[in-house]
Amino acid sequence: KNQVEQSPQSLIILEGKNCTLQCNYTVSPFSNLRWYKQDTGRGPVSLTIMTFSENTKSNGRYTATLDADTKQSSLHITASQLSDSASYICVVSPPSYKLIFGSGTRLLVRP
Amino acid sequence: GAVVSQHPSWVICKSGTSVKIECRSLDFQATTMFWYRQFPKQSLMLMATSNEGSKATYEQGVEKDKFLINHASLTLSTLTVTSAHPEDSSFYICSADTLAGTLQETQYFGPGTRLLVL
Numbered sequence: 001k002n003q004v005e006q007s008p009q010s011l012i013i014l015e016g017k018n019c020t021l022q023c024n025y026t027v028s029p030f031s032n033l034r035w036y037k038q039d040t041g042r043g044p045v046s047l048t049i050m051t052f053s054e055n056t057k058s059n060g061r062y063t064a065t066l067d068a069d070t071k072q073s074s075l076h077i078t079a080s081q082l083s084d085s086a087s088y089i090c091v092v093s094p095p096s097y098k099l100i101f102g103s104g105t106r107l108l109v110r111p
Numbered sequence: 112g113a114v115v116s117q118h119p120s121w122v123i124c125k126s127g128t129s130v131k132i133e134c135r136s137l138d139f140q141a142t143t144m145f146w147y148r149q150f151p152k153q154s155l156m157l158m159a160t161s162n163e164g165s166k167a168t169y170e171q172g173v174e175k176d177k178f179l180i181n182h183a184s185l186t187l188s189t190l191t192v193t194s195a196h197p198e199d200s201s202f203y204i205c206s207a208d209t210l211a212g213t214l215q216e217t218q219y220f221g222p223g224t225r226l227l228v229l
Contacts, residue, residue, distance in 0.1 A: 034217065043117075043204045043220035044155070089154065099218065101154040 003027070004092050006102035014110055017080055021105045023073040023090030035064050035075045036089045038104070044089055047075070080109045113139050115207050117221035124195055125229055132190045132224045134205030140185035141207035145218060146178070149202040161188045195228045202226075 004025045013019050025033070032051050036044035048057040048064040050073075056065045061078045077084055090102040114137040124130050134144055143162050147155040159180050161167040167180035177199075179191040188207075192199055202225050206218040 032217070036220075041202070041223065041225065043115075043206075043223045046217060046219065049217050093217075098157060098160075103154050106152075 004090055004100050004102040006088075006090050006105050008105060009103070010106040010108070012108045012110060013080055015080060015082055018076065018078050019080060019107065021075045021077075021088050021090075021107070023075070023102055025071050025073070025090070025092050025100075025102075027092040027094055027100055028071075029095065031093045031095055033064075033066055033073050034091045034093065035062070035073075036091060038087045038089060040086070047088075077107075080107075082109050082111065085109045113207070113209050113219040115205065115219045115221040117203075117205055117224050119224060120222060121225040121227075123227045123229065126196055127194055130192045130195055130226060132192075132203055132205075132226075134188045134190070134207070134221050136186045136207040136219075139207070139209055141209060142185060143208040144182060144188040145206045145208070146180060146188075146190050147204045147206065149204060149223075155204060158190075192226065195226070197228045200226055200228045 007022045032049050034049045035047045037047050038044040047062045048059050050057045050066045052068050063076045066073045085108050087104040087106050089104045092100045116135045118133045145160055146158045148158050149155045157170050158173045159167045159169045161180050161182040163182045163185050169175045182188040202223050204223045206220045208218050
């Protein structure tokens with residue numbers, strides 16, 4: 001069964017600190033892996049998208065990595081800001097178009 | 112970047128009434144649009160896949176007669192919740208597909224519509 005699992009489920013960090021979110025998947029094959037940020041009450045916003053042949057992709061303070069051998073991805077947030085408080089969702093896209101969503105990591109950045 | 116809008120952003124209705132939600136791709140044409148439902152603290156659940164000019168494909172367990180989907184053009188899809196009941200209260204999100212058929216294919220999500228059925 002295709003699955004995407006994220007950890008931790010929730011995370012609290014102080015403003016200015018870095019953090020890393022994890023995503024393990026069993027989906028195979030897949031076209032791409034994406035990380036989305038979802039603010040409360042809003043739709044998900046794309047942060048990064050990587051094909052299976054890419055190892056890393058950056059978008060400002062967000063850096064995603066992908067290890068296709070171990071089927072793991074991570075999202076690293078540098079110098080966190082209060083506005084980074086949100087849910088971060090790892091999504092794997094198999095060739096069928098149906099996205100497979102992780103359950104998300106809820107991040108809270110405190111002053 | 113690609114922009115997807117939804118209207119309305121929130122709606123409150125009485126039980127038994129029907130509610131229509133619009134999803135528009137503002138700066139690109141989307142041959143495929145998707146409708147999701149999200150309950151509090153849960154991830155998005157795909158309800159149906161909508162292709163322009165053809166019938167929507169519903170996921171298992173989603174009643175097609177209750178959730179009517181129309182994809183009349185390459186930039187507009189609508190979801191109508193018929194005879195809404197309190198258990199239909201949820202956050203409904205649409206997405207539109209771009210770069211279809213490529214490895215960079217991605218879905219851009221709308222801002223969501225919060226439905227509360229009293």
